[in-house]
Amino acid sequence: MLQMKKRNTLPALACATFAVLVSLLAASVEAAPPEPPTNLAAIDKPWDGGGVVFVTWDASTTPIDQLQGYEILAKDLGQTPVELADQTAEQADLEAKDQTETILEGEGVAPQEARQRARIAEEADPAVPVVEPTTWQSLGIISATETSYEATGLEKDRQYIFTVRSIGSDKSLSMMTTPTEPVVPEAAWFNLSKLPLLIALCVISFAVLLFVVLARGGMPMNIRTIAGLKAVDEAVGRATEMGRSILYINGIQDMDDLQTVAGVTVLGHVSKTAAEYDAKIEVPTSRSLVMTAARETVQSSYFSAGRPDAYNPDLIYYVTDEQFGFVAYVSGMMTREKPAACFYMGSFFAESLILAETGNSVGAIQIAGTANPSQLPFFVAACDYTLIGEEFFAASAYLSGQPDQLGSLKGQDIGKMLAGLFIIVGVVLATIQAITGSSGLEDAVNYLKEVILGS
Amino acid sequence: MMNFLNTLDRRWIFLAMALCVGVPILVIGLTGYTFPETPTPLAEAFFNEVDTAGEAKGRRANILVALDFDPASAGELNPMAVSLVHQCAQKGHRMYFISLWPVGPQMIMESVDKVIKRHYPEMVYGEDYVNLGFKAGNEQVIKVMGIDLTTEFRTDVEGTTLSKIPMMQGITNLEDFDLIAEISAGYPGSKEWVLYAATQYNIPFVSGMTGVQAPQLYPYFPNQLQGLLGAIKGAAEYEFLVNNWVREDAMAKVLEAGGFPESKAMETAAALASKPQQVSTWTVTAEASTLGPEAKTKLIELATAPIPGEYLEGQRRMGPQLFAHLLMVFLIILGNVIFFAQRRRGGGA
Amino acid sequence: MQILTRFIPLLITGIAGLVMIISAFIPYTSEWGQKAGQFFNILAAFAFVLGGGNLLKVHLKKISDQSVGWGYSGVVLICFIATLFVGLFKIGAYPNPNFPNVPFSGETQGTGSWFWWAYEYVFKPLTATMFSILAFYVASAAFRAFRAKNFEAILLLGTAFIILLGSVSAGVFVTNWIPNDGPFGDLRLENLRIYIMQVFNTAGTRAIMIGIALGIASTSLKIMLGIDRSFLGSGD
Known part of the structure; x- marks a missing residue:
């Protein structure tokens, strides 16, 4: 019996040892999930435009090499009390709409039409869909070396709670930390991240105004000769001699584009010269508001040239908003009427080369000006003179010759010097940092890139 | 001869260009x-x-697909739009189509018809893709969409209120998108x-654009613009990759x-796709x-199935492009010889 | 009259400009800037009526005067009125599936509508044709403009060759013999093209863009403060 027992014990021991080994192996394969981080806190980012919350925590006690990272989660608790009151009103509107639908149906309106009318009422005053408090939503996963996260894209004036969990290198998840107190990502009265931009704006504006005042006070202002603008008189004179018209294209954008405004300004001068020389100027426009502005300007120029009777508003007319429809019209007109001088001043796109090449083929003297860098090569290749970018904006000051206008150009130069200074400082800092590897300089470069340029 | 070249009528150049573009189109078409x-x-x-x-958010991506172009530039940009929709559809991204150009909805419909309706019929409108159409302004x-998308887009193109479209749940402003992918022909x-x-x-923002626009956008790459496709060349490269x-x-x-296993499957598939003729031997x-x-x-x-024609438009258009560029090089040399x-x-001169 | 034509427009310009600036810095006012933009959109929508009226006037006058090419004006007017009619009354548009019995619920540009037909078979080919004219004009402009007159022109010429060849498979063919991974791999035309575009072109474009940005800032300030009133027709 004993022998039998002994005989039976060996396999049993072997089985037990095997079972222990297997369980140990299994335990080592299914490692315990990582520990969650601790001391979680969330604060609304101060002095921002709203919608951003800083979440911070202490690192998990699990060794960093066993962690893949941290996952940040947020839960939307809904609106703040003020917004809730608004929402209640909206809910009431929704109910009112339902009632409208029922009443309409009661009045004998077909159900579908009733729904349509109610839908129109809803479109007119759409209620914001009510978002119920949601479940946890992942905001993102960051490296295990990080212990803070900037949650962006949140809605202002809604309450959020946050939690974080660790992700093990085997993708196992820790428990979630205790959620934070509710945070409202409010908008501050001033967005501090835009302070560098505000300072730059103030400096440039101050410089412009200072030089305007100085110029009015008699400070001499010099401006280099801009060949394209000097040639305006020559072009208008040529048209007069040849007895042909002048064509003026003010770009294809509306009056909300500053290039169009600059184009209208140059038109004022060109039309005044045309009025003085008694040349015919024709202005087809691609936008009706531009037509109105151009008429005002040309009329005023004819008045100031002392020839109000020669002004013909029918020569300033609207063609079409459609880009290539406009080009087709203008190209056809150029081929038929063969204008002696063509001006292209404003915002142009693919039509630039079509217009300029057609003008070239009819032998017109051509002057172009645009701030669309992609179209400059085409104008340079096909026109006699081209105002490049800022030259075009300087045209108004150049042509008027008024001291305060010229002063503004001087102020603009200060801005250019500032931009140049920042470029040099940035390049020098980044180069030295790359050579020395200094972390202090790296911070400075990052500050320049992220904070100053990022504003 | 030199006199003829010196006073060369530009219509000869037009004819040469017409041949350089037209003949390859016909040959490639055949x-x-x-x-x-x-x-x-x-x-x-x-x-x-x-x-x-x-991927960072561990969810199915929401992609705002803005097709801001018109038929005039469709030759250059449509292959980009088709490939973009193709990649998103295969990847399983949710697509939100919009356009800031009045004729943009037609461009959207064209891409949807060519890719989704023809090759991904299982995709459901309102759940996998939605067409929000054109919006003037x-x-x-864009500025308004950054604050509240529903202010600008209250319904989709079919007139359905956004709150009734399943995939619009949780989309309130631009920040709810994982990526903005745009195809652009100019302003806006x-x-x-x-x-x-x-x-x-x-x-994150990626954009495909016409050749003339590209130089203006290079300064933004890669910080503000994470991917850039310029002209038909960019379209052909992207199409090839997709x-x-x-x-x-x-x-x-x-x-x-x-x-x-997943990684092994991708690796083997890549190896097999590069040598389609050897797949039958491998099996x-x-x-x-x-x-x-x-x-x-x-x-x-x-491995051996031919790629549908609509997915080869970009690469096919590189043929006429090649001969047109060669003609330009020849003309520049000729111009200088005359000079x-x-x-x-x-x-x- | 001076108040209506000068003072009020300048006041509106100044206030709108100021609102846009404030809304960029003060989050509370961010919607004000948005509203100012919407006002412009409303005005621009009304301007369509102004534009349409002017179009009718100009072309009717041409027809009545029987001036040169008055027949084309007739074509313009017929197309204008026909498109307007077809679009406004949604001729041939299929009803909206959500509201099949509601008149005019269909999509104006929906497949099958007359408006869609005009778009697909008239508008689309016409605009594509106009755009494709660029290919011809680019060739003739290149023939005329790219002359090696001086050192800068030679640089421009060389760059043009690299970009033109590097953008097509000819570039790959020409410099295929340079190993892509080798020390001279960057000299392959397709790589050189990208380098030129990203480095030289970017540097030049950035410089132009900085100048333009400052020009816009300065011009905006002059307009907002009424220093530059020429766009209101005040002359020089």
Whole structure:
């Protein structure tokens, strides 16, 4: 019996040892999930435009090499009390709409039409869909070396709670930390991240105004000769001699584009010269508001040239908003009427080369000006003179010759010097940092890139 | 001769250009031959950004697809739009189509018809893709969308209120998108999206654009613009990348279903897709023993199936592009020969 | 009259400009800027009526005067009125599936509508044709403009060759013999093209863009403060 027992014990021991080994192996394969981080806190980012919350925590006690990272989660608790009151009103509107639908149906309106009318009422005053408090939503996963996260894209004036969990290198998840107190990502009265931009704006504006005042006070202002603008008189004179018209294209954008405004300004001068020389100027426009502005300007120029009777508003007319429809019209007109001088001043796109090449083929003297860098090569290749970018904006000051206008150009130069200074400082800092590897300089470069340029 | 060249009527140049563009179009149309494309890092960046969209958040990506172009530039841009929709559809991204150009909805419909309706009929409108249509107001629309999308878009193109569209749940403003992918022909376009969306809200942004626009957008790459496709060249490179990846992805799915681990399946699919003729030989090797006969047939079919024509438009258009560029080079040389000949005679320029 | 034509427009310009600036810095006012933009959109929508009226006037006058090419004006007017009619009354548009019995619920540009037909078979080919004219004009402009007159022109010429060839498979073919991974791999035309575009072109474009940005800032300030009133027709 004993022998039998002994005989039976060996396999049993072997089985037990095997079972222990297997369980140990299994335990080592299914490692315990990582520990969650601790001391979680969330604060609304101060002095921002709203919608951003800083979440911070202490690192998990699990060794960093066993962690893949941290996952940040947020839960939307809904609106703040003020917004809730608004929402209640909206809910009431929704109910009112339902009632409208029922009443309409009661009045004998077909159900579908009733729904349509109610839908129109809803479109007119759409209620914001009510978002119920949601479940946890992942905001993102960051490296295990990080212990803070900037949650962006949140809605202002809604309450959020946050939690974080660790992700093990085997993708196992820790428990979630205790959620934070509710945070409202409010908008501050001033967005501090835009302070560098505000300072730059103030400096440039101050410089412009200072030089305007100085110029009015008699400070001499010099401006280099801009060949394209000097040639305006020559072009208008040529048209007069040849007895042909002048064509003026003010770009294809509306009056909300500053290039169009600059184009209208140059038109004022060109039309005044045309009025003085008694040349015919024709202005087809691609936008009706531009037509109105151009008429005002040309009329005023004819008045100031002392020839109000020669002004013909029918020569300033609207063609079409459609880009290539406009080009087709203008190209056809150029081929038929063969204008002696063509001006292209404003915002142009693919039509630039079509217009300029057609003008070239009819032998017109051509002057172009645009701030669309992609179209400059085409104008340079096909026109006699081209105002490049800022030259075009300087045209108004150049042509008027008024001291305060010229002063503004001087102020603009200060801005250019500032931009140049920042470029040099940035390049020098980044180069030295790359050579020395200094972390202090790296911070400075990052500050320049992220904070100053990022504003 | 020199006199003739000196006073060359530009209509001769037009005729030469017409031949250089027209003949290759006809030849490629008849033979289906395309020139090989080498993807540049710009196209690869575009592809990768779309490929990895939403991964950081561990969810199905929401892609705002803005098609801001018109028929005039469709020749250059439509292949980009088609490839973009193709990649998003294969990847399973949710697509939100909009346009800031009045005729943009037609461009959207064209891409949806060519890709989704024809090749991904299982995709459900309102759950996988939605067409929000055109909205007037240029960059103002982008600005408003950054604050509240529903202010500008209250219904989709069919007039359905957004709150009734399932995939619009949780979409309130631009920050709810994982990526903005835009195809642009001018204003409003890439630049406006960079200035008022990508930079303002730090949203990943990729854009395809016409050749003339591209130089203006290079300064924004890669910080504010993570991927850039310029002109038909960019379209062809991207199309090449997408077509290859789609084939590999489809083959990898078959391999995965046949018991291959995920990484091994991708690796094997890439190797097989690069040598489609050898797939049938591979299927009888020991490596393929876990695959059933149906899977093997499917694999051979996927590797050797011709790519549908609508997915080759970009690469096909590189043919006329090649000859047009060669003509330009020839004309520039000719122009200079005339110039120097004149100067030698003392004519000057 | 001076108040209506000068003072009020300048006041509106100044206030709108100021609102846009404030809304960029003060989050509370961010919607004000948005509203100012919407006002412009409303005005621009009304301007369509102004534009349409002017179009009618100009072309009717041409027809009545029987001036040169008056027949084309007739074509313009017929097309204008026909498109307007077809679009406004949604001729041939299929009803909206959500509201099949509601008149005019269909999409104006929906497949099958007359408006869609005009778009697909008239507008689309016409605009594509106009755009494709660029290919011809680019060639003739290149023939005329790219002359090696001086050192800068030679640089421009060389760059043009690299970009033109590097953008197509000819570039790959020409410099295929340079190993891509080798030390001279960057000299392959397709790589050189990207380098030129990203480095030289970017540097030049940035410089132009900085100048333009400052020009816009300065001009905006002059307009807002009424220093530059020429756009209101005040002359020089």
